[in-house]
Amino acid sequence: MNYQIQTFDEYQAAYQKSVEDPEAFWAEVAQNFHWRKPWTKTLQWNFDEPNVKWFIGGKLNITENCLDRHLATRGDQPAIIWEPNDPHEAGVTLTYRMLHDQVCRMANVLKRNGVRKGDRICIYMPMVPELAIAVLACARIGAVHSVVFGGFSAQSIADRINDAQCKLVITSDGAFRGGKEIPLKSVVDDALIGCPSVERVIVMTRTRTPVAMLKGRDVWMEQELKQVTADCPAEEMDAEDMLFILYTSGSTGKPKGVVHTCGGYMVYSAYTFSNVFQYKENQVHFCTADIGWITGHSYIVYGPLANGATTLLFEGVPTYPDAGRFWEIVDKHQVNILYTAPTAIRSLMSFGLEPVQKYDLSSLQVLGSVGEPINAEAWHWYDDNIGKNNCPIVDTWWQTENGGILISPIAGITKTKPTYATLPLPGVQPVLVDENGKIIEGNGVSGNLCMKFPWPGILRTTYGDHERCRQTYFSTYPGLYFTGDGCLRDEDGYYRITGRVDDVLNVSGHRIGTAEVENAINMHTGVVESAVVGYPHDIKGQGIYAYVITDQLPDGHDADLTKRDILATVSRVIGPIAKPDKIQFVTGLPKTRSGKIMRRILRKIAEGDTSNLGDTTTLLDPAVVEEIKAGAV
Numbered sequence: 342m343n344y345q346i347q348t349f350d351e352y353q354a355a356y357q358k359s360v361e362d363p364e365a366f367w368a369e370v371a372q373n374f375h376w377r378k379p380w381t382k383t384l385q386w387n388f389d390e391p392n393v394k395w396f397i398g399g400k401l402n403i404t405e406n407c408l409d410r411h412l413a414t415r416g417d418q419p420a421i422i423w424e425p426n427d428p429h430e431a432g433v434t435l436t437y438r439m440l441h442d443q444v445c446r447m448a449n450v451l452k453r454n455g456v457r458k459g460d461r462i463c464i465y466m467p468m469v470p471e472l473a474i475a476v477l478a479c480a481r482i483g484a485v486h487s488v489v490f491g492g493f494s495a496q497s498i499a500d501r502i503n504d505a506q507c508k509l510v511i512t513s514d515g516a517f518r519g520g521k522e523i524p525l526k527s528v529v530d531d532a533l534i535g536c537p538s539v540e541r542v543i544v545m546t547r548t549r550t551p552v553a554m555l556k557g558r559d560v561w562m563e564q565e566l567k568q569v570t571a572d573c574p575a576e577e578m579d580a581e582d583m584l585f586i587l588y589t590s591g592s593t594g595k596p597k598g599v600v601h602t603c604g605g606y607m608v609y610s611a612y613t614f615s616n617v618f619q620y621k622e623n624q625v626h627f628c629t630a631d632i633g634w635i636t637g638h639s640y641i642v643y644g645p646l647a648n649g650a651t652t653l654l655f656e657g658v659p660t661y662p663d664a665g666r667f668w669e670i671v672d673k674h675q676v677n678i679l680y681t682a683p684t685a686i687r688s689l690m691s692f693g694l695e696p697v698q699k700y701d702l703s704s705l706q707v708l709g710s711v712g713e714p715i716n717a718e719a720w721h722w723y724d725d726n727i728g729k730n731n732c733p734i735v736d737t738w739w740q741t742e743n744g745g746i747l748i749s750p751i752a753g754i755t756k757t758k759p760t761y762a763t764l765p766l767p768g769v770q771p772v773l774v775d776e777n778g779k780i781i782e783g784n785g786v787s788g789n790l791c792m793k794f795p796w797p798g799i800l801r802t803t804y805g806d807h808e809r810c811r812q813t814y815f816s817t818y819p820g821l822y823f824t825g826d827g828c829l830r831d832e833d834g835y836y837r838i839t840g841r842v843d844d845v846l847n848v849s850g851h852r853i854g855t856a857e858v859e860n861a862i863n864m865h866t867g868v869v870e871s872a873v874v875g876y877p878h879d880i881k882g883q884g885i886y887a888y889v890i891t892d893q894l895p896d897g898h899d900a901d902l903t904k905r906d907i908l909a910t911v912s913r914v915i916g917p918i919a920k921p922d923k924i925q926f927v928t929g930l931p932k933t934r935s936g937k938i939m940r941r942i943l944r945k946i947a948e949g950d951t952s953n954l955g956d957t958t959t960l961l962d963p964a965v966v967e968e969i970k971a972g973a974v
């Protein structure tokens with residue numbers, strides 16, 4: 342690929358060109374890929390409907406770009422290195438040739454089971470090679486994948502399957518995660534009670550947990566694979582055909598299905614992978630995210646493979662069997678690029694340096710951070726102890742809706758600054774706006790972060806509800822894409838993302854809507870009403886604080902038991918990641934006369950800052966604030 346920037350001057354020149362003539366800039370980048378048919382128009386867009394199309398008329402298949410075209414030059418090079426949960430279990434290395442073969446076989450299994458171009462497929466799997474293979478197999482035949490993170494509940498899976506009307510589910514008997522065994526198939530079985538669109542379930546064997554196999558619906562992946570050949574020509578896709586749906590939380594309602602399309606997403610995830618991490622031939626790239634999130638889609642699967650890179654896929658967790666696991670993996674596989682989340686760094690910091698010092702980390706050349714603001718302490722610990730002050734840290738800011746990284750240093754090229762995502766990548770045009778939508782010019786300012794021009798990886802719609810896409814991202818500030826993040830731009834023009842300005846929480850790097858958690862809490866018998874806010878948490882970044890009105894306690898129910906029941910309810914409705922860290926029972930919530938909850942006050946109390954609660958005179962019942970303050974947990 343010859344789109345890799347080599348110097349800061351080149352970055353500046355590329356940036357300038359990308360702003361002056363975006364179409365020419367991206368057309369040149371896109372020439373690096375294999376298109377069955379070239380596009381006729383590079384870009385058509387408006388942010389009002391919105392309507393964004395890139396590489397119009399272009400035909401391609403992303404798997405030909407990720408697999409087939411590498412066979413002649415690097416067929417025997419590792420594409421995926423898989424490290425299992427248990428360090429004593431043998432891992433797997435798949436060369437590009439082997440991966441190509443397996444993707445084609447899996448694609449034929451899907452076809453055999455009735456899947457056609459355009460069908461939606463739900464994937465609920467552990468972090469095993471078969472997950473990446475399933476994703477690519479869908480792309481091979483033009484089916485749309487919707488990967489659901491293995492920690493979500495049956496209810497969450499059912500909601501996602503129904504929203505996208507998935508026809509088939511790919512899962513496994515179970516998953517190993519640290520010391521735990523999670524019965525994935527059984528969770529899927531619960532979900533499917535309410536999912537009439539699903540005709541078939543393909544089950545991979547991983548844990549050998551006993552599973553129910555429904556006749557006529559459920560088939561074993563291993564048996565299916567025996568029935569097919571490895572010959573599966575790639576389906577020809579339009580650049581704007583849907584590639585995948587990925588559900589993400591917002592400030593209102595249920596999670597929405599963010600839609601990415603084949604051409605733009607491919608170009609953008611691949612371009613940003615190569616540039617941000619400065620990937621060099623034969624390096625090993627280890628992104629610790631789960632493929633169930635966008636980071637895994639773009640920087641474990643598509644971005645690396647489109648560049649012919651070697652990507653490491655890890656099944657387990659950073660602290661199993663002990664807190665040295667990441668470092669052991671780096672040493673064992675001679676990892677060159679490590680891309681992880683601040684929450685993982687903070688959690689590993691708390692174990693001290695002993696687990697780090699046991700391993701040789703000298704293979705590392707670039708470190709990455711993603712998912713939430715990285716605090717200065719974590720940044721320096723990462724720099725000093727993992728990078729040994731010798732590896733650039735790329736603090737990459739982006740979102741599910743963006744397809745790839747938008748603001749980040751380019752490793753070794755952009756001068757870094759702790760806690761700053763630094764500068765926009767070529768093609769990215771950030772603006773800061775005040776609450777009236779007025780663009781704030783100049784440096785040394787802060788505001789709400791928006792984008793004023795599309796890049797190839799921007800979401801195209803939210804599945805089945807285009808109006809929701811317009812409302813959520815394009816209506817707050819007309820003519821702009823609104824990120825939902827607050828941001829400051831310092832004197833040097835460097836960007837620092839300060840966190841969400843809407844009702845979305847970022848807990849351990851996971852996006853969770855407060856409304857979603859409230860709905861889940863309210864499903865518990867005895868809960869009358871609840872309000873959820875975030876508060877600073879040393880490891881998770883943000884913790885979840887729930888204020889709950891219940892009518893059970895006066896009945897003589899035990900408060901601790903009721904709290905546990907509420908946690909169990911939230912786990913059941915969303916998944917364990919959404920469980921509140923703190924629950925406070927209250928008799929009322931601070932509401933305005935029009936019935937709106939004043940979250941500002943609840944946030945302050947949750948943060949432990951009750952000195953200045955601001956104006957409370959508009960409250961219906963100001964006394965309730967005193968009660969809440971007194972009972973804060």
Ligand code: WTA
Binds near residue numbers: 710739
């Ligand atoms: C936050 C994850 C600060 C931000 C790729 C954004 C960050 C949300 C950073 C998107 C970063 C992500 N610094 N905040 N480097 N990266 N965020 O959709 O609030 O899971 O809006 O995508 O995470 O989360 P999502």
